[in-house]
Amino acid sequence: MRSVSIVGTGIIPFGKHLDQTLVQLGRQAALDALRDGGVKPSEVGIGFFANFLAAHTSAEFTVGQNVFWEVGINKIPVLNVENACTSGSSAFHMAWLSIASGQYDVAIVAGAEKMYVPGLGLINSGETQLDTRLGFVVPAGFAMRAKRHMHEYGTTAEQLAYIAVKNRKHGSLNPIAQYKDPLTVAEVINSPMICDPLTRLSCCPIGDGAAAVILCASSKARRYTRNPVAIKSSVLLTGGYENPVSLLPWETDFRGCRMAYEKAGLGPEDIHVAECHDAFTIAEILHYEALGFCPEGEGGRLAISGETSLGGKRPVNVSGGLLSKGHPLGATGVAQIIEIVLQLKAKAGSRQVDGTKVGIAHCMGGDKDGDGKSCTVNILSV
Amino acid sequence: MVDFSLTEAQKALQENTPRGPEPILKGIFTLPPYEQEGPRLIGGLCARCTRKFFPSPFVCPYCLGELEKVHLSSQGTLHSFTVVRVKAPYGLSLPYCLGYVDLKDDGLRVLALIDFTCIEDLRIGMEVTLCVKEFGHDGKGNPALRYMFSPKTERLL
Numbered sequence: 001m002r003s004v005s006i007v008g009t010g011i012i013p014f015g016k017h018l019d020q021t022l023v024q025l026g027r028q029a030a031l032d033a034l035r036d037g038g039v040k041p042s043e044v045g046i047g048f049f050a051n052f053l054a055a056h057t058s059a060e061f062t063v064g065q066n067v068f069w070e071v072g073i074n075k076i077p078v079l080n081v082e083n084a085c086t087s088g089s090s091a092f093h094m095a096w097l098s099i100a101s102g103q104y105d106v107a108i109v110a111g112a113e114k115m116y117v118p119g120l121g122l123i124n125s126g127e128t129q130l131d132t133r134l135g136f137v138v139p140a141g142f143a144m145r146a147k148r149h150m151h152e153y154g155t156t157a158e159q160l161a162y163i164a165v166k167n168r169k170h171g172s173l174n175p176i177a178q179y180k181d182p183l184t185v186a187e188v189i190n191s192p193m194i195c196d197p198l199t200r201l202s203c204c205p206i207g208d209g210a211a212a213v214i215l216c217a218s219s220k221a222r223r224y225t226r227n228p229v230a231i232k233s234s235v236l237l238t239g240g241y242e243n244p245v246s247l248l249p250w251e252t253d254f255r256g257c258r259m260a261y262e263k264a265g266l267g268p269e270d271i272h273v274a275e276c277h278d279a280f281t282i283a284e285i286l287h288y289e290a291l292g293f294c295p296e297g298e299g300g301r302l303a304i305s306g307e308t309s310l311g312g313k314r315p316v317n318v319s320g321g322l323l324s325k326g327h328p329l330g331a332t333g334v335a336q337i338i339e340i341v342l343q344l345k346a347k348a349g350s351r352q353v354d355g356t357k358v359g360i361a362h363c364m365g366g367d368k369d370g371d372g373k374s375c376t377v378n379i380l381s382v
Numbered sequence: 383m384v385d386f387s388l389t390e391a392q393k394a395l396q397e398n399t400p401r402g403p404e405p406i407l408k409g410i411f412t413l414p415p416y417e418q419e420g421p422r423l424i425g426g427l428c429a430r431c432t433r434k435f436f437p438s439p440f441v442c443p444y445c446l447g448e449l450e451k452v453h454l455s456s457q458g459t460l461h462s463f464t465v466v467r468v469k470a471p472y473g474l475s476l477p478y479c480l481g482y483v484d485l486k487d488d489g490l491r492v493l494a495l496i497d498f499t500c501i502e503d504l505r506i507g508m509e510v511t512l513c514v515k516e517f518g519h520d521g522k523g524n525p526a527l528r529y530m531f532s533p534k535t536e537r538l539l
Contacts, residue, residue, distance in 0.1 A: 121469050127521065130437050131493045133406040134528060135466065135474045135518065143464035144482060151462070151506045196465045241443075243435065244484065244491035247462060370482065370493065 001100040005221040005228035006380070008037020008214035009338045014326045015178040016116050017208040022051070022058045026067035026112035029210035029331075033108065034071060037214040037224045041072030044214070045104035048091035050081045050111035051330035057117040067110055082330075084123075084365030085277060086236070087111060088211065089333025089376035093236040095215045096378075100234075105217045111335075112210035113328035120206065125367045139203055139280065141367050143195035145247050146282035150197065152248060152297065155285065157197055159300030161188035163281040164201050164323050166309050171320020173310075173351035176335075178207050178326040188281075202281040207326025211334035213341070229341045232358070232379040233263035239371030252372050253290035253364060260360070260377035261292070268292030271314060271379075272356040273343045275336035277363045278321040287362055288316070310351060318343065318351045329365075336361040337378055344382045357381055391417070403516050403525040406472075410437050411514055411529045412453070421514040422453040423529060425490065436485075436492050454490065456512035458483040458531060463496050463504055472526070474518040477501065483510055483531050497532035508533055 010032025017025055026049065034041065049064025060066075064080045083090035088111030095107035124132040149155045165185055171177035183201060191201040214224075221228035237259070239252045261267050268291060276291065278284040285299030293314060294302040302308060308316040319325060319339040322332060340359035342348040358381045366373025405411060412422045426438025426449035433442065438449050463481030470476050479496040481504075495517065496504060510531035520526040 121471060124471065130407055130410065133472070133521075134480070134493060134495055135471060135478060136480060136493060137466060137469070137471065140464050140466050140480050144462040144480070147464060147506070148462040193465075193467050195467065198464075244489065245482075247482065370491065 002102055003218035004096050004099045004215055004231045005218040006213050006231065006337070006341050007216045007221050007224040007228050008033045008039055009212070009341050010034070010036055011176055011211040011335055011338050012209060013176045014207040014209035014328055014331070014335070017114070018116060020208070022054055022060055022063055022112055022114050023066045023070060025114065025208060025210040026063065026110050027070035029112065029212040030067060030071045030108060030110045033110070033212035033214050039106060039214050039224055044073050044076060044106050044108050046076055046095070046098050047073055047078045047108045047110070048081050048095050049078065050087035050091035050109065050334065051113060052082055052084060052087050053113060053115065053329060057120060058114055064110070067112070068108070073108065083374045085279065085327070085329055086333050086363045086365035086374040086376045087330045088335070089337065089361065089363045089378065090236055090374060092213065092334060092337055092378065093234050093376055096231055096234040099215055099217050105220055107215045108212065109215065109334055110210065110212035111330040111333060113330040114208045115206035115328060116208055129368070131367070136367070137195070138367055139195040139198055141370070142280040142282050143198045145250070145286060146197050146280075148247050149282060149285065149300070153300065155300035157189055158185055159303050160197065160202060160281040160285065161185045162303050163278060163284045164188045166303070167278060167317050167321035167323040170310055170318045170351060171324025173349070174320045174325070177320040177324045178205065179324045198280055198282065204279045204322035204327040207328040209326065209328035209331040209335065211331045211338055213334060213337060227345055227382065229344050229380050229382055232266065232381050233260045233377075235260040235263065235377045237375045239368055239373060241369045241371055243369070245370035247370065249296055250286055250290060252375050253286060256375035256377045257290045257292065257362065260379050264379040266358065266379060270358050271360050273318060273340065273353045273359040274314065274316045275319060275321070275339050275361045276316060278317055278323050279327060281323070283364075284317065284321070291360065291362060310353065315353050318348065318353060333363045333376060336363060337380070340380050344380060403527050404520065405527045406520060407437065414514065420456055421512055421529065422456055423492070423512065425452050425454045425488070426450070427452040434488050434490055436490050454488050455486040457486040458510055460496070460504065460506055460508050460510050460531070461491055462506060465501055472518040472521060479504065481531065495528055495530040497530055500533055503533055
């Protein structure tokens with residue numbers, strides 16, 4: 001497999017974009033990425049567009065072709081990717097694979113989502129699935145993991161809440177974050193209960209947003225930029241779905257992280273900065289453990305140690321995470337990768353982590369049989 | 383293999399009972415009226431792999447063999463649970479409770495509704511019993527039957 005690098009990024013602020021269509025959001029991010037990389041539309045060999053809800057919220061489908069032609073990309077293979085919360089990072093994985101395999105030299109990935117539409121309920125597992133028909137909603141799945149984590153390891157409501165406080169502090173430094181006002185542990189704990197023990201401020205908000213990156217064979221990356229960011233490994237996995245399912249440890253999460261480290265020839269000790277799927281406060285705690293940042297069961301205590309805060313040993317979700325940015329599903333996985341790219345290029349402004357050489361972007365998506373439907377882990381370095 | 387044929391008493395009961403709400407998915411639990419045994423979840427058994435599944439999949443995912451229908455245990459222990467307090471789907475009344483239940487003897491951990499009348503009493507590790515209740519609708523507004531586990535021992539339907 002060939003080495004692949006990231007040569008351009010584009011992202012629009014996450015928030016409410018009521019006056020913009022999905023295509024308008026996506027095309028702006030794509031244009032910004034092309035300009036950032038100095039890449040001509042005609043040089044792009046393959047394009048991937050990520051989205052989760054367009055058919056449901058915008059009555060749109062096969063959107064990638066619309067987005068890419070708006071920025072002059074046509075005739076090449078274009079694929080539309082849906083993989084729940086990892087739609088963006090799954091599309092990124094496919095772009096990486098397209099170049100690593102030697103079939104293409106340059107690929108574009110764009111992810112976009114519009115969620116501020118009336119009547120959007122909680123995300124579920126699909127209308128024909130037994131758990132959906134019983135009454136399962138996504139926060140409930142994480143709430144049951146949280147309850148179990150508290151039961152087995154003594155994790156506290158304060159430790160959970162601290163994740164939201166930390167990420168909001170980070171988000172206040174990120175111009176594209178949707179929520180920037182500071183939070184306190186008490187505010188998180190006392191906000192209305194959604195699914196016990198997760199309160200409203202323990203759950204990521206929805207959002208409209210778009211993000212795009214340009215990938216290129218590393219051997220040709222310096223045509224476009226003096227400081228390309230190399231992809232050390234890119235992993236996409238699905239769940240096990242075997243019964244009895246293990247809520248803790250989350251096998252799919254651990255398997256994805258382990259595989260990414262193995263393929264990169266790196267370990268948790270090599271990681272300087274991380275973005276992970278903090279859709280709920282408990283999720284970040286679980287991912288600390290899967291990413292090997294602490295032993296199993298210690299995620300809550302790691303959270304309050306300060307190690308994962310900006311200025312700590314290994315900051316996590318310096319972008320503000322999904323908890324501050326919001327979670328425009330198709331854009332999220334790409335946005336996480338962009339944050340790591342900015343950190344590695346020392347272009348993250350006031351939230352810059354000093355001396356970052358290696359970063360990791362982690363995402364999980366969907367629910368099935370007590371497991372996730374997808375897990376992506378990308379390790380990047382300069 | 384379970385005998386799914388009805389006893390004369392059950393047939394008489396069914397004929398005299400007006401057609402009530404339907405289960406949320408066909409074939410996942412036995413239908414009322416219930417005799418002494420109470421409701422049972424219906425799982426799949428692969429005779430070759432000796433594995434049980436719930437709900438019963440298309441074929442055995444391990445050997446692609448055909449599956450037999452089996453009644454699963456109506457007793458279990460609560461592995462974890464949560465109370466859902468917002469945006470209920472299917473007209474479920476809020477708050478309602480979801481949990482994972484480890485079925486006694488079956489080696490299966492199943493997602494289930496947990497009896498919402500006793501939310502305050504729920505504890506991880508407690509013993510629970512299956513019941514079937516009319517709760518919420520089927521997505522089209524028709525009342526629906528959903529299975530549920532309850533810490534109480536008395537039968538609720």
